[in-house]
Amino acid sequence: MSERLLLSVRNLHVYYGAIHALKGINFDIKQGEIVSLIGSNGAGKTTTLRAISGLTEASGEILLAGESITKIATHRRVLHGIAQSPEGRGIFPNLTVLENMLMGAYSRHDKEITKDLDQCYQLFPRLKEREKQIAGTLSGGEQQMLAISRALMCRPKLLLLDEPSLGLAPKIVSQIFEIIKQLNQNGMTILLVEQNANQALKISDRAYVLETGKISLEGRGSELLSNDDVRRCYLGV
Numbered sequence: 001m002s003e004r005l006l007l008s009v010r011n012l013h014v015y016y017g018a019i020h021a022l023k024g025i026n027f028d029i030k031q032g033e034i035v036s037l038i039g040s041n042g043a044g045k046t047t048t049l050r051a052i053s054g055l056t057e058a059s060g061e062i063l064l065a066g067e068s069i070t071k072i073a074t075h076r077r078v079l080h081g082i083a084q085s086p087e088g089r090g091i092f093p094n095l096t097v098l099e100n101m102l103m104g105a106y107s108r109h110d111k112e113i114t115k116d117l118d119q120c121y122q123l124f125p126r127l128k129e130r131e132k133q134i135a136g137t138l139s140g141g142e143q144q145m146l147a148i149s150r151a152l153m154c155r156p157k158l159l160l161l162d163e164p165s166l167g168l169a170p171k172i173v174s175q176i177f178e179i180i181k182q183l184n185q186n187g188m189t190i191l192l193v194e195q196n197a198n199q200a201l202k203i204s205d206r207a208y209v210l211e212t213g214k215i216s217l218e219g220r221g222s223e224l225l226s227n228d229d230v231r232r233c234y235l236g237v
């Protein structure tokens with residue numbers, strides 16, 4: 001793995017009125033890594049992703065490949081290579097599968113959109129079969145696949161995934177994690193937010209534990225899987 005840093009987050013603070021949701025967090029993601037952010041409900045995981053995408057106002061510094069993006073608007077961060085599959089999937093329920101996918105490529109003007117569409121369909125053949133179906137009628141698992149595909153259609157350098165396994169049946173959860181692993185093996189750098197710590201740590205190079213707005217622990221995925229505190233608090237064992 002190359003040691004080149006893709007993302008650096010420095011002293012990130014977020015306030016929602018009087019709520020201090022992120023209390024100066026620091027972390028890095030190297031090119032080609034899959035890094036998880038785990039933590040309980042309300043720990044600040046979604047806030048962290050939204051701050052990286054620019055959807056939530058934050059102070060501190062966010063560097064993408066060494067370049068500060070802290071002051072750049074959300075739509076321009078997409079052009080810099082950050083794409084997010086949001087918590088709750090955020091698909092457009094009244095548009096077709098294909099129309100949802102193309103929304104991901106909205107700001108692109110290159111000639112490779114069809115090629116990327118084909119690649120997504122290779123990864124998710126079910127979406128190809130349902131290309132003309134209204135997205136709101138898809139199953140939860142299919143909607144998650146669509147949310148990931150739409151993000152991939154931005155051709156990101158960094159893919160942010162917020163709770164991709166939430167609310168899905170165990171068999172579908174395994175499929176989604178398998179696909180995330182495959183995407184990473186194909187070279188995509190991924191920041192994965194999950195309450196399903198067990199599965200997330202299994203596929204991650206490294207992980208950070210977020211506790212009420214602070215990073216309390218970090219390490220290799222395998223290390224955290226066997227860490228007593230992590231096992232007690234997040235793995236239920």
Ligand SMILES: Nc1ncnc2c1ncn2[C@@H]1O[C@H](COP(=O)(O)OP(=O)(O)O)[C@@H](O)[C@H]1O
Binds near residue numbers: 039042043044046
């Ligand atoms: N839009 C908001 N307005 C006010 N408080 C918020 C908002 N979004 C999140 N919070 C609060 O910020 C904290 C972190 O939330 P969040 O980032 O959603 O956590 P997680 O994704 O880890 O469950 C929580 O205390 C939550 O209640």
Ligand SMILES: [Mg+2]
Binds near residue numbers: 046
């Ligand atoms: Mg969340």
